[in-house]
Amino acid sequence: MIGSLVQEVGIPQAVAEADRSRAFEAAVREHQAMVFSVAYHFLQDHAVAEELAQEVFLELYRHWDEIESREHRIHWLRKVASRRCIDQARRRKLRNHVSLEEAPEPFTWMPAADPVLKRFIEQLLGKLAETPRLVVIMRYQEGLEPAEIADVLDMPVATVKSHLQRSLALLRRKLSFATREGES
Amino acid sequence: MDFEDQLRRALERKDPSADFAARVMARATQPKKPLAWVSWRSWAAAGIAASLCLGALGLEVEHRRKVEQEGRVASAQLMQAMKITSAKLRRIHKRVQGTL
Numbered sequence: 001m002i003g004s005l006v007q008e009v010g011i012p013q014a015v016a017e018a019d020r021s022r023a024f025e026a027a028v029r030e031h032q033a034m035v036f037s038v039a040y041h042f043l044q045d046h047a048v049a050e051e052l053a054q055e056v057f058l059e060l061y062r063h064w065d066e067i068e069s070r071e072h073r074i075h076w077l078r079k080v081a082s083r084r085c086i087d088q089a090r091r092r093k094l095r096n097h098v099s100l101e102e103a104p105e106p107f108t109w110m111p112a113a114d115p116v117l118k119r120f121i122e123q124l125l126g127k128l129a130e131t132p133r134l135v136v137i138m139r140y141q142e143g144l145e146p147a148e149i150a151d152v153l154d155m156p157v158a159t160v161k162s163h164l165q166r167s168l169a170l171l172r173r174k175l176s177f178a179t180r181e182g183e184s
Numbered sequence: 185m186d187f188e189d190q191l192r193r194a195l196e197r198k199d200p201s202a203d204f205a206a207r208v209m210a211r212a213t214q215p216k217k218p219l220a221w222v223s224w225r226s227w228a229a230a231g232i233a234a235s236l237c238l239g240a241l242g243l244e245v246e247h248r249r250k251v252e253q254e255g256r257v258a259s260a261q262l263m264q265a266m267k268i269t270s271a272k273l274r275r276i277h278k279r280v281q282g283t284l
Contacts, residue, residue: 021213028205036200050200054208061212121194140188141195172187 024064027073028057034074034142035081041137042085043092044126052088056081078142078152082134089130124174131155132163136171139164 035056039049059080060073067073125133131153138149146164150157 021209024212025205025209028208032204032208033197033199036204037195037197040198041195050204053200053204054211057208058212117190118194121191125194136191137195140191141197143192168187168191171191175187175190 024061031077035077037141038081038137039085041141052084082153086130124171128167132167135160135163136167
């Protein structure tokens, strides 16, 4: 590939291109888990999440020269991944979506065994509406503070806090119901 | 365990497939499509579309011009007819007054 680049654009530019590719590949390896996890926790579909994460990185490649620092890159990736998640969810909305409020109470007890509980919480999260779901992911996957979430998702901090409060209350209620059912 | 900790554990980051980065790199650095060919086709399509639009616009303008001209002719004819009628009516009126 480098040989053909040298022929096409000359040595200095080919070297710059090669450097750019190497730096980009390092960035993909560093942030792939973050971007993929945002998409996976939001969409709950491994293949679609990988496809979306790939698209996010391809967009990063196109905007590579505009990225000023590692922090800027992380912020940019979270922002673009979130935006694409929302777009993807709107396209898939036709699927039989039931909101968490409307979802029936679970009738099987979820033992505290981690993998099962984790899966159960993931499923509950998948029932949240799009924006609160992203807010919860940014808070508990990425560990962001409400002000940082507000910045990534372009919304007021008060809205972030209210989404967090309502979503947590709802998730906690569903989870405790499942646990109570199992114990009785 | 605290509920928020449970949430944190459920939302731990996961790795994508092992070949994820390689697939991204392959897509990012794949050779671009031959631009000349693409642009030749795009330009041809755009040219045809523009010609069709201009043609349709020309026909519409011509049609409107024709309708306006016909309207003007009809209006002139009507005025002429009214003048003739008015002249005749005046003559008849004079005759009627003469006989009285």
